Amino acid sequence: MSVSDRTAIVTGAGSRRGIGRATAHALAAAGWSVAILDIDEASAKDAATEIAERHRVQTLGVNCDVTDERSVEQALGALADAMPPVGALVNNAGITSPTPFLQVTGEEWDRIFAVNVRGAYNITREVVAGMAERGFGRVVFLSSVSAERGGGIFGGVAYSAAKAAQLGFARALAREVGPSGITVNSVAPGFVDTDITAGKLDPRRKAELVAGIPVGRAGQVDDVADLIAYLCREESGYITGATYDVNGGAHIH
Template sequence: MTVSDRTAVVTGAASRRGIGRATAQALASAGWNVAILDLDEAAAKATADEIAAESGVQTFGLACDVTDEDAVAAAVDALAAGAPPVGALINNAGVTSPTRFLEVEGAEWDRIFAVNVRGAYNITRRLAPGMAERGYGRIVFLSSVSAERGGGVFGGVAYSAAKAAQLGFARALARELGPSGVTVNCVAPGLIDTDITGGALEGDRKDALIAGIPVGRNGRVADVADLITYLCREESGYITGATYDVNGGSHIH
């Protein structure tokens, strides 16, 4: 089988300026069939249609709340019925929060973990067995530089903790699934030009952050999407349990 015989699932991929959408486009350009899962069904279908028109691959746009096990099961069942076998999963769906720890309430803490950690569990738990059974899989988690440096960009403690949980999740899963031909890696972006911060990183604050980035600019979604696509190649099968930093040198360790 080649990538043209497989489907790549990207969660949270309907946002027009998001990493997920750029990743779906990059994977499609590399020949993957692509499934867009998103809370916004109309946007997911529209994104899928646009990518199909651009790349000529099979695309699928599905409504899916990754925090809801039943919704995840329904989306996976729909793919199993109509799409080529899933060969890659990009755990991109996520939410952030700048709330300081001394102000954060339990409900907000749970919401951040529900999407970033439990959501990743829900979809990975559904798709990983099929990958292992078929002997091929590429799983990529979208963590964050905030998990590595302890915040300091936008997200507060809840976000940093949830993204750090993804690092441990991916590393342990890489050990477990490696013998079955499934790799599991993390990508940890720094300051990327997307809508996730809701415009909170603008003006002087954004200028100050960019001043601390050696390459002199914030990241672009393509910077992250291209790396994820590389990790999903068949030729990348000896890379697993790794975390790749995409931060322009703002955090070097």
């Protein structure tokens, strides 16, 4: 099968100016059928319609709360009935938290981990089984520079810890499923202009952040999306267990 005979799932891709939707467009441009899973059903369907019209590929927008196993099962059931077999999964769904550690409640800590870590577990566990049976799969985790440098622009301890957990998840899974033709990689964006960052930075603070980026600008969603699409190619089968930094040189290690 070629990618045109496979479906790429992107979770949390409903946001109009988010990395997820840009990734869905990049995958569709490469020929994938695309499934948008988002807790906001209207946004998921809007994204699916937009992508289908622009790229002329098969799409599906489905309501899915990745933290709820039953919701994940129902969403994947809808995909199985309507779309080609799943060949790629982009674990993009996530939430951030800038709360200082001593102010983080147990409830907030659990909520951050529920979406970023347990949510990725819930859907990856279900999808990877089918990938292994078919002998092909591409899994990409959206981590963060916060996991590498310890905090970031918006990420406090809870967020950094959850995104670091994703890195360990991806690396260990890569070892386990590699023999089945499945690659597992992570992408760690730095400061990117998205709906999350829009309006939450005053101009002075944004200028300070950009001044610390060697390439001299904030990241754009396509900077990240294009890399994810590259990692999902059939030709990228010898790349696994890797973490790719997309931060304009703001964090070099």
